[in-house]
Amino acid sequence: METFLDKTLLDRGPIGTGITGKPGSTKARIERAALKLFAAQGVDGVSIKEIARACNISDGAMYRHFDSKESLAHTLFQAIHANLLSMLQDNVSPQDGLEATVRAVVTAYCELAEADPAAFAYHLTARNTVLARAGDGGADPSSLMARRISAAMATGEIPRADAELKSAMAMGVVLQAAEYRLYGRITTPLTDLIETFTDGVMAVLKTA
Amino acid sequence: METFLDKTLLDRGPIGTGITGKPGSTKARIERAALKLFAAQGVDGVSIKEIARACNISDGAMYRHFDSKESLAHTLFQAIHANLLSMLQDNVSPQDGLEATVRAVVTAYCELAEADPAAFAYHLTARNTVLARAGDGGADPSSLMARRISAAMATGEIPRADAELKSAMAMGVVLQAAEYRLYGRITTPLTDLIETFTDGVMAVLKTA
DNA sequence: AAAGCGTGTGTGATCGTTCATTCACATTCT
DNA sequence: AGAATGTGAATGAACGATCACACACGCTTT
Numbered sequence: 001m002e003t004f005l006d007k008t009l010l011d012r013g014p015i016g017t018g019i020t021g022k023p024g025s026t027k028a029r030i031e032r033a034a035l036k037l038f039a040a041q042g043v044d045g046v047s048i049k050e051i052a053r054a055c056n057i058s059d060g061a062m063y064r065h066f067d068s069k070e071s072l073a074h075t076l077f078q079a080i081h082a083n084l085l086s087m088l089q090d091n092v093s094p095q096d097g098l099e100a101t102v103r104a105v106v107t108a109y110c111e112l113a114e115a116d117p118a119a120f121a122y123h124l125t126a127r128n129t130v131l132a133r134a135g136d137g138g139a140d141p142s143s144l145m146a147r148r149i150s151a152a153m154a155t156g157e158i159p160r161a162d163a164e165l166k167s168a169m170a171m172g173v174v175l176q177a178a179e180y181r182l183y184g185r186i187t188t189p190l191t192d193l194i195e196t197f198t199d200g201v202m203a204v205l206k207t208a
Numbered sequence: 209m210e211t212f213l214d215k216t217l218l219d220r221g222p223i224g225t226g227i228t229g230k231p232g233s234t235k236a237r238i239e240r241a242a243l244k245l246f247a248a249q250g251v252d253g254v255s256i257k258e259i260a261r262a263c264n265i266s267d268g269a270m271y272r273h274f275d276s277k278e279s280l281a282h283t284l285f286q287a288i289h290a291n292l293l294s295m296l297q298d299n300v301s302p303q304d305g306l307e308a309t310v311r312a313v314v315t316a317y318c319e320l321a322e323a324d325p326a327a328f329a330y331h332l333t334a335r336n337t338v339l340a341r342a343g344d345g346g347a348d349p350s351s352l353m354a355r356r357i358s359a360a361m362a363t364g365e366i367p368r369a370d371a372e373l374k375s376a377m378a379m380g381v382v383l384q385a386a387e388y389r390l391y392g393r394i395t396t397p398l399t400d401l402i403e404t405f406t407d408g409v410m411a412v413l414k415t416a
Numbered sequence: 417a418a419a420g421c422g423t424g425t426g427t428g429a430t431c432g433t434t435c436a437t438t439c440a441c442a443t444t445c446t
Numbered sequence: 447a448g449a450a451t452g453t454g455a456a457t458g459a460a461c462g463a464t465c466a467c468a469c470a471c472g473c474t475t476t
Contacts, residue, residue, distance in 0.1 A: 001252045003337045026451080044209045044252035048436060058453050060438080065451095069436070128391060129211045165385060165394050165401070169408050172384025173377045180376040183336060188370065196369075196415075200377050203411040207404075234425080256462060266427045268464080273425095277462070 001045045005121060006184040010036050013116040019079040027065045029055040032118075034072055039121035043073045077130045080119045081140075084112055088141055098152040099202055105141050106174050106197045110190035113178045121182050124175065142171050149205065159208040170201045209253045213329060214392040218244050221324040227287040235273045237263040240326075242280055247329035251281045285338045288327045289348075292320055296349055306360040307410055313349050314382050314405045318398035321386045329390050332383065350379050357413065367416040378409045 018028025019035070033054035037046040048069055052059040066072040091104035113120040131140065138147070146167035153160045174197050180186045226236025227243070241262035245254040256277055260267040274280040299312035321328040339348065346355070354375035361368045382405050388394045 001250070001337050042209070042250060042252055044250055047434075049434085057451095059436085060454065061452050063437070128387075129209050161404075162394070162396065164388065165396065165404070168385040168388040168394060169381045169405070172380030172382070173412060174380070176380025176383060177373060177376040179336075180372065186370070186373050186376060188373065193373070196373070197377070199415045200412045203415045204381060204408045207407045207411045255460075257460085265425095267462090268428065269426050271463070 002041050003039075003183075005040050005182050006117075007040075009182060009184070010039060010118045010121070012114075013118045019076055019083075019119070021065075026055070026057065026061070030057070030062065030065055030072070031076060035076060035118045035122055038073060038076070039118045039125070042125065043069070073126070074130060076119075077123065077126050080112075080116075080123045081127075081131065083119075084108060084123065084141065085139060087111060088144070092144075098148060098157055098205070099198065101145070101148045102170070102201050102205075103194065103198045105145055105171075106194050106201065108141065109174050109178060110194050110197070113181065113190050117182060120178065124179065124182075142167055145170060152205070158205045161208070166205055169204050173197060173200045173204060210249050211247075213248050213390050214325075215248075217325045217390060217392070218247060218329070220322075221326045227284055227291075227327070229273075234263070234265065234269070238265070238270065238273055238280075239284060243284055243326045243330055246281060246284070247326045247333070250333065251277070281334070282338060284327075285331065285334050288320075288324075288331045289335075289339065291327075292316060292331065292349065293347060295319060296352070300352075306356060306365055306413070307406065309353070309356045310378070310409050310413075311402065311406045313353055313379075314409065315402050316349065317382050317386060318402050318405070321389065321398050325390060328386065332387065332390075350375055353378060360413070366413045369416070374413055377412050381405060381408045381412060 013032070013035070014023075017023045018025070018031035021027030021031060030051065034046070034051045037051055037054060048062050049059045051072075052062050062072075066075070088104060088108040091107050092101055096104065109120075112123075127140075138144070146163045149158070149166050149170070150163040152158045153163060158166075177186060177193070177197065178190060181188075181190055221240070221243070222231075225231045226233070226239030229235030229239060238259065242254070242259045245259055245262060254277075256270050257267045259280075260270050270280075274283070296312060296316040299315050300309055304312065317328075320331075335348075346352070354371045357366070357374050357378070358371040360366045361371060366374075385394060385401070385405065386398060389396075389398055
């Protein structure tokens with residue numbers, strides 16, 4: 001099972017840089033190779049041998065750096081997720097208004113998607129299988145969004161409705177566009193679309 | 209690799225009914241079982257044995273009905289996709305305006321998602337791997353949407369912009385919410401949200 | 417009615433391959 | 447020297463797929 005992700009886009013990520021390992025190290029090379037393969041074929045669609053061959057080491061050497069394939073996949077996801085959260089926290093502060101929060105979330109996603117498409121693609125497809133139901137108790141962008149939306153409803157800034165639903169609709173505006181970008185249906189860098197997305201999301205949130 | 213799809217939701221589909229085979233037949237039982245497993249674990253995450261056990265036949269018997277696992281997965285996807293398209297064509301006519309078209313697309317997705325969550329979930333995750341790049345030359349809801357958006361831009365009904373981008377943003381409103389529904393983050397039946405989605409999508413499309 | 421026969425369906429052993437993982441051993445770094 | 451890193455053969459399990467065989471029919475021929 002193989003996807004049709006834009007291959008040139010996947011290579012646009014930080015080349016010698018891994019996620020956990022220091023740049024240039026074998027560990028980093030493994031992570032980078034695994035990330036690209038996981039993004040393109042899914043964790044189950046990639047074998048250890050395949051990852052090893054992609055970074056020119058033997059399959060046995062993989063286990064010097066990771067306990068198992070599952071552990072590698074998990075470590076990668078967690079690192080990317082943490083990175084996404086920290087990007088988000090860089091852009092948002094508690095006293096921000098709704099629109100500023102929306103812009104911060106949008107910005108975090110767009111910047112990650114452009115800076116490291118493979119990481120973003122993997123995060124996008126894996127988030128439902130590893131993050132799961134409230135895996136970290138709402139420490140994901142969508143939950144943050146839902147809380148902020150809820151608050152804005154309380155103040156009457158936007159019409160009252162199911163905050164979780166509105167959060168889904170809002171996230172969808174950005175995430176679906178990002179997915180299109182990964183598959184080459186859109187070619188504009190997402191970072192150029194931050195205001196477009198923010199406006200779109202705000203428009204959705206203002207509907208009754 | 210397992211997702212955390214709402215299991216009770218997956219069982220809400222037509223129980224004895226398959227996709228291709230006549231209701232109650234072994235073929236239908238295989239399709240139903242495979243669909244649920246594919247939706248929950250991905251095609252690569254499910255073995256022939258697993259599907260066979262789920263519908264109480266031997267693994268060898270699987271091949272009386274399908275040439276291969278890949279073929280089963282492909283057949284299922286195509287059938288669901290065709291079904292989605294026909295639901296869409298039931299609701300839309302060429303002379304429809306933008307909003308009517310949006311409502312038709314939204315309705316098709318919502319009705320499929322509620323009538324057969326497993327089929328919908330599988331379609332959602334598989335569409336990028338099997339439908340691929342313009343697999344059927346734009347005969348998918350999103351491409352139809354993009355064309356209709358393009359037309360509305362030409363008449364000045366909505367601001368001029370990248371139609372493909374706007375289509376992505378519009379689809380995202382519905383699809384992301386549908387995904388939340390599959391994972392139990394939203395419990396409202398999507399068919400009750402058709403107007404909400406239509407309003408949301410229209411609001412997005414009207415932004416500059 | 418009984419016997420024969422083709423066809424569709426189901427079984428479970430079996431095939432060759434690939435999988436993730438381990439291990440004894442070699443090499444390189446510190 | 448000793449630790450870290452790399453190798454590639456080996457292991458057992460699981461995989462997709464095939465096979466010979468068996469049973470249950472509807473059909474014709476006796």
